[in-house]
Amino acid sequence: xxxxxxxxxxxxxxxxxxxxxxxxxxxxxxxxxxxxxxxxxxxxxxxxxxxxxxxxxxxxxxxxxxxxxxxxxxxxxxxxxxxxxxxxxxxxxxxxxxxxxxxxxxxxxxxxxxxxxxxxxxxxxxxxxxxxxxxxxxxxxxxxxxxxxxxxxxxxxxxxxxxxxxxxxxxxxxxxxxxxxxxxxxxxxxxxxxxxxxxxxxxxxxxxxxxxxxxxxxxxxxxxxxxxxxxxxxxxxxxxxxxxxxxxxxxxxxxxxxxxxxxxxxxxxxxxxxxxxxxxxxxxxxxxxxxxxxxxxxxxxxxxxxxxxxxxxxxxxxxxxxxxxxxxxxxxxxxxxxxxxxxxxxxxxxxxxxxxxxxxxxxxxxxxxxxxxxxxxxxxxxxxxxxxxxxxxxxxxxxxxxxxxxxxxxxxxxxx
Ligand SMILES: *Cc1c(COP(=O)(O)O)cnc(C)c1O
Numbered sequence: 388x389x390x391x392x393x394x395x396x397x398x399x400x401x402x403x404x405x406x407x408x409x410x411x412x413x414x415x416x417x418x419x420x421x422x423x424x425x426x427x428x429x430x431x432x433x434x435x436x437x438x439x440x441x442x443x444x445x446x447x448x449x450x451x452x453x454x455x456x457x458x459x460x461x462x463x464x465x466x467x468x469x470x471x472x473x474x475x476x477x478x479x480x481x482x483x484x485x486x487x488x489x490x491x492x493x494x495x496x497x498x499x500x501x502x503x504x505x506x507x508x509x510x511x512x513x514x515x516x517x518x519x520x521x522x523x524x525x526x527x528x529x530x531x532x533x534x535x536x537x538x539x540x541x542x543x544x545x546x547x548x549x550x551x552x553x554x555x556x557x558x559x560x561x562x563x564x565x566x567x568x569x570x571x572x573x574x575x576x577x578x579x580x581x582x583x584x585x586x587x588x589x590x591x592x593x594x595x596x597x598x599x600x601x602x603x604x605x606x607x608x609x610x611x612x613x614x615x616x617x618x619x620x621x622x623x624x625x626x627x628x629x630x631x632x633x634x635x636x637x638x639x640x641x642x643x644x645x646x647x648x649x650x651x652x653x654x655x656x657x658x659x660x661x662x663x664x665x666x667x668x669x670x671x672x673x674x675x676x677x678x679x680x681x682x683x684x685x686x687x688x689x690x691x692x693x694x695x696x697x698x699x700x701x702x703x704x705x706x707x708x709x710x711x712x713x714x715x716x717x718x719x720x721x722x723x724x725x726x727x728x729x730x731x732x733x734x735x736x737x738x739x740x741x742x743x744x745x746x747x748x749x750x751x752x753x754x755x756x757x758x759x760x761x762x763x764x765x766x767x768x769x770x771x772x773x774x775x776x777x778x779x780x781x782x783x784x785x786x787x788x789x790x791x792x793x794x795x796x797x798x799x800x801x802x803x
Contacts, residue, residue: 660758
C-alpha cells in the first residue's frame with residue numbers, strides 16, 4: 388500500500404530526498420530511461436509519433452528526437468516547442484493535428500510547410516487555397532468511440548474530432564492537388580481489444596471507401612498504462628498484430644505498401660513521472676480527516692477532471708520509520724480556494740478516503756505515474772505559478788523547467 392514505488396519508474400526515495408535538498412515542493416520528476424524503455428516496446432511500428440500534449444517540455448521532446456520518434460503538435464505553441472527541440476518539417480517529422488485552424492497557426496504551417504492532419508473539411512479548403520500541394524492526413528471520425536472517461540472519447544456523434552464523411556474531402560484534395568499521405572483515427576484513451584478490432588475494421592472499410600492512393604495509416608494514440616496495482620499493462624504485441632493485419636489487408640487491396648504509424652502520448656511518458664508535494668495540515672472535519680498538501684488541481688488536474696486515480700505514497704521528512712500498523716483514512720486535498728480541489732475522488736466527484744500510514748506535517752506525498760497530462764495540463768488558477776520539472780538521466784537530476792515566479796505572472800498585466 389504505502390511507499391509503493393513503481394519499480395519501472397526507477398526513481399528512488401533516495402533520489403527524491405537528494406533533489407529536495409535543493410528544490411522545494413511541489414515539483415515534477417521524470418526518468419529518462421523509463422521513457423526510452425517505453426519507446427523500445429513500440430519498435431515494430433514503422434513510425435512512432437509522440438502526442439506531445441501529454442508532456443510538452445522541450446527536454447522531453449529532445450529525448451523523443453534522439454530516439455527517432457516523430458512529433459504530433461496540436462497548437463502553434465506545440466509547433467514552436469517541437470522546432471525548439473530540434474525538429475524540422477522534413478520527412479513529416481512534425482504533424483499538426485486539429486479540427487480547425489486559427490489564423491496564426493495556418494500562416495505558420497504554410498510558412499514552415501508542416502504536414503497537416505485535418506479533422507474538418509474546412510481545414511482542407513482553407514489550407515489548399517493558400518498552399519496547393521500541401522501534405523495532409525485525413526483524420527476520420529470512425530462513428531464510434533472509446534475512452535477512459537467520456538471526456539476522452541474521441542469518436543461518434545458526440546465527438547468534435549475527425550471528419551464524418553471522408554468522401555467529402557476528395558473534391559478538395561483534387562482541386563488543390565493536396566498530397567494525401569494517409570488516414571488517421573484516434574478513438575480515445577484506453578484500450579479494449581474487442582473494441583480495437585472494430586476500430587481496425589473501420590479503418591479498413593474507410594480506406595477502401597476512400598479509394599485514394601495513400602502511403603500510410605495511423606492508429607492514433609490511446610494505449611493505456613497501469614495506474615492501479617491491479618491494472619493490467621497493455622499487450623503491445625497483441626495491439627500491434629491487430630493493426631498490422633489491417634495494414635496488410637489494406638496494402639493488399641491497393642497493391643501498394645502502407646506504413647503503420649502509432650501516436651501515443653500517455654504510454655511513452657505516463658509511467659516516467661511523479662509529482663512530489665508536502666503535507667501542510669492534517670485536519671479533522673466531522674468524522675473525516677483531510678490532509679492538505681502544497682499542490683492543487685492547478686498542478687495535477689486529472690483527478691478533478693476525470694476522477695483519475697494516481698497511486699499515492701508517503702515519504703517521511705524526518706527519516707523516521709513509518710509505522711505501517713497504524714493506518715489512518717484520509718482525503719487528500721490541495722491549497723486552492725475551491726472545494727473540489729481534492730485528489731482522492733471518483734469520476735462522479737465523490738470524495739474517497741484512502742489509507743495512509745501515520746503521517747505528519749512536513750511529510751512528502753508522492754503521486755505516481757503523473758508523467759502524462761500532469762505538468763502539461765497545469766494552470767495558474769489562484770495565481771499559483773507553474774512549478775519546476777526535474778529530469779533524471781543515468782541517475783543525474785537536472786532541472787528542465789524552473790519555477791515560474793509570481794512577478795512573471797503579474798508582469799503580463801503591469802507591462803502593457
Ligand atoms: C491526445 C491524442 C493522442 C494521445 O493520446 P494518449 O491517450 O495519450 O495516447 C494521440 N493522437 C491525438 C490526435 C490526440 O489528440
